[in-house]
Amino acid sequence: xxxxxxxxxxxxxxxxxxxxxxxxxxxxxxxxxxxxxxxxxxxxxxxxxxxxxxxxxxxxxxxxxxxxxxxxxxxxxxxxxxxxxxxxxxxxxxxxxxxxxxxxxxxxxxxxxxxxxxxxxxxxxxxxxxxxxxxxxxxxxxxxxxxxxxxxxxxxxxxxxxxxxxxxxxxxxxxxxxxxxxxxxxxxxxxxxxxxxxxxxxxxxxxxxxxxxxxxxxxxxxxxxxxxxxxxxxxxxxxxxxxxxxxxxxxxxxxxxxxxxxxxxxxxxxxxxxxxxxxxxxxxxxxxxxxxxxxxxxxxxxxxxxxxxxxxxxxxxxxxxxxxxxxxxxxxxxxxxxxxxxxxxxxxxxxxxxxxxxxxxxxxxxxxx
Ligand SMILES: NC(=O)c1ccc[n+]([C@@H]2O[C@H](COP(=O)([O-])OP(=O)(O)OC[C@H]3O[C@@H](n4cnc5c(N)ncnc54)[C@H](O)[C@@H]3O)[C@@H](O)[C@H]2O)c1
Numbered sequence: 033x034x035x036x037x038x039x040x041x042x043x044x045x046x047x048x049x050x051x052x053x054x055x056x057x058x059x060x061x062x063x064x065x066x067x068x069x070x071x072x073x074x075x076x077x078x079x080x081x082x083x084x085x086x087x088x089x090x091x092x093x094x095x096x097x098x099x100x101x102x103x104x105x106x107x108x109x110x111x112x113x114x115x116x117x118x119x120x121x122x123x124x125x126x127x128x129x130x131x132x133x134x135x136x137x138x139x140x141x142x143x144x145x146x147x148x149x150x151x152x153x154x155x156x157x158x159x160x161x162x163x164x165x166x167x168x169x170x171x172x173x174x175x176x177x178x179x180x181x182x183x184x185x186x187x188x189x190x191x192x193x194x195x196x197x198x199x200x201x202x203x204x205x206x207x208x209x210x211x212x213x214x215x216x217x218x219x220x221x222x223x224x225x226x227x228x229x230x231x232x233x234x235x236x237x238x239x240x241x242x243x244x245x246x247x248x249x250x251x252x253x254x255x256x257x258x259x260x261x262x263x264x265x266x267x268x269x270x271x272x273x274x275x276x277x278x279x280x281x282x283x284x285x286x287x288x289x290x291x292x293x294x295x296x297x298x299x300x301x302x303x304x305x306x307x308x309x310x311x312x313x314x315x316x317x318x319x320x321x322x323x324x325x326x327x328x329x330x331x332x333x334x335x336x337x338x339x340x341x342x343x344x345x346x347x348x349x350x351x352x353x354x355x356x357x358x359x360x361x362x363x364x365x366x367x368x369x370x371x372x373x374x375x376x377x378x379x380x381x382x383x384x385x386x387x388x389x390x391x392x393x394x395x396x397x398x399x400x401x
Pocket of ligand 1: 066067068069070071072073090091092093094095096097098116117118119138139140141142143144158162181182183184213235236237238239240245
């Protein structure tokens with residue numbers, strides 16, 4: 033019995049549970065989410081589990097991966113966890129076979145621009161070589177749909193007066209991170225063109241929301257503000273990002289996975305351009321911290337000045353729009369971090385790494401059972 037993901041999208045969780053029961057856990061769709069222990073991946077896993085699919089998370093648990101992001105979600109039945117790297121072809125193939133994977137969403141990546149400037153190698157290995165391994169396995173094993181999660185940063189930087197990016201704006205990546213993501217996007221296109229793989233690329237502007245690793249701009253500012261620590265801001269702080277709540281992004285990814293045609297590219301954005309200084313100022317207000325904590329530090333080399341996204345294409349093709357206003361989403365996010373201090377304190381203290389190595393020692397525990 034085939035049940036579509038989006039058939040259930042507008043329905044409530046109770047209805048999903050009823051349908052699930054009627055499926056007797058014989059899963060029609062099994063979605064492999066690589067990088068599912070990261071920020072967007074773990075939020076996407078929760079979205080997927082509201083529909084009658086099984087989810088397999090394959091994650092290397094790098095410094096950015098965190099099993100606590102999937103607390104209460106992994107049950108070994110509907111949601112299975114496998115530790116390992118997407119660069120390990122035999123592990124990926126074995127995972128696909130063991131769990132009869134039908135759909136693959138690649139969220140696994142090295143994702144922090146600053147780190148790519150210091151050492152680009154892990155970015156090339158995971159974001160480019162790892163993606164190619166997934167594409168090869170997907171083709172060989174007849175995976176029905178492949179979705180590559182990418183970024184608007186592949187388009188480079190805009191000036192204050194430029195038109196926002198649109199889906200087919202030229203690719204002009206400007207950091208090792210965005211260059212590696214652009215390369216992966218091209219490999220996906222090549223797999224569609226050469227091998228007829230049913231693959232889709234989604235690109236998105238800057239995400240914020242729960243479970244984001246506190247080295248990224250918004251969670252870093254929130255946890256520092258909550259701890260009365262310094263709020264370091266690059267250069268003049270006038271860099272502009274188009275912020276989108278992670279739930280809006282995940283909703284778009286689910287629609288693209290369901291309705292996208294091979295070779296499609298979908299561009300999501302939040303329609304919420306804000307300067308870094310404006311965002312920090314609002315976080316200071318929401319946390320009750322002192323504005324004197326804001327410190328201007330030397331700018332990042334090659335720092336992109338502005339990202340902005342025109343979402344009219346996805347409004348037309350997928351009927352998707354961002355629905356969470358930035359002010360509301362930011363307030364909710366600040367509240368989430370305030371209420372989940374044990375989550376981020378464990379990360380900052382390194383406590384969770386000890387737990388991970390004890391629970392899922394690498395690399396031998398990477399094999400699916
Ligand atoms: N965060 C954003 O604002 C944003 C915006 C647009 C697109 N994206 C893209 O979305 C995806 C997810 O981003 P995120 O912010 O959740 O990143 P993240 O850094 O929070 O998570 C990445 C996850 O990938 C895992 N990982 C890293 N290397 C791996 C490997 N070799 N094999 C298996 N797992 C590995 C990490 O352990 C981690 O769990 C990335 O592809 C990123 O480029 C992010």
